[in-house]
Amino acid sequence: EDQVTQSPEALRLQEGESSSLNCSYTVSGLRGLFWYRQDPGKGPEFLFTLYSAGEEKEKERLKATLTKKESFLHITAPKPEDSATYLCAVQNSGGSNYKLTFGKGTLLTVNP
Amino acid sequence: GAVVSQHPSWVICKSGTSVKIECRSLDFQATTMFWYRQFPKQSLMLMATSNEGSKATYEQGVEKDKFLINHASLTLSTLTVTSAHPEDSSFYICSAQGTHTDTQYFGPGTRLTVL
Numbered sequence: 001e002d003q004v005t006q007s008p009e010a011l012r013l014q015e016g017e018s019s020s021l022n023c024s025y026t027v028s029g030l031r032g033l034f035w036y037r038q039d040p041g042k043g044p045e046f047l048f049t050l051y052s053a054g055e056e057k058e059k060e061r062l063k064a065t066l067t068k069k070e071s072f073l074h075i076t077a078p079k080p081e082d083s084a085t086y087l088c089a090v091q092n093s094g095g096s097n098y099k100l101t102f103g104k105g106t107l108l109t110v111n112p
Numbered sequence: 113g114a115v116v117s118q119h120p121s122w123v124i125c126k127s128g129t130s131v132k133i134e135c136r137s138l139d140f141q142a143t144t145m146f147w148y149r150q151f152p153k154q155s156l157m158l159m160a161t162s163n164e165g166s167k168a169t170y171e172q173g174v175e176k177d178k179f180l181i182n183h184a185s186l187t188l189s190t191l192t193v194t195s196a197h198p199e200d201s202s203f204y205i206c207s208a209q210g211t212h213t214d215t216q217y218f219g220p221g222t223r224l225t226v227l
Contacts, residue, residue: 099146
């Protein structure tokens with residue numbers, strides 16, 4: 001069974017204070033690892049897909065990296081508008097089902 | 113691009129009634145759509161996967177007779193909660209995936225409250 005564990009559960013940062021969120025995963029075969037951002041009362045917003053160990057992707061203040069066992073979402077000089085829950089999900093390469101298995105998320109709060 | 117809408121954004125209904133939620137992909141054709149539910153401060157739990165023109169595949173523990181899913185076209189899927197009860201109150205979110213991509217794009221969600 002695919003499993004995704006995110007840490008920490010919650011993170012408070014001061015504006016400009018860089019940090020990283022962790023996503024550890026167990027999957028029999030990885031098709032892709034996805035990062036989403038979710039604001040309260042809204043659906044998840046797609047950020048990145050990573051496919052193989054060593055891959056990195058960047059978008060503004062966010063950078064996602066991937067190893068064979070975990071992924072990190074690095075946030076550089078965050079701003080209050082980066083406050084949200086960040087969700088990690090894996091997609092198994094087995095079968096034709098493209099379903100995602102999500103972690104519980106990391107609630108990020110950036111104080112001005 | 114890759115915009116998914118849901119309607120309604122919130123609904124309140126009486127126990128025993130049925131509620132229909134629509135999910136539309138606005139600027140792409142969605143060969144596969146997914147329905148999730150999310151309880152407060154918890155992550156998304158997949159309920160079912162539907163492919164256009166086919167019967168939905170339900171996750172273990174999800175009652176297919178209670179949560180009816182129809183994916184009649186490449187841009188529309190509906191979830192009908194039949195004979196709703198207070199324990200069905202939740203945040204329901206759909207996602208859509210187009211051809212030649214493995215990325216799911218999510219709708220804004222529907223808040224269902226059953227009194």
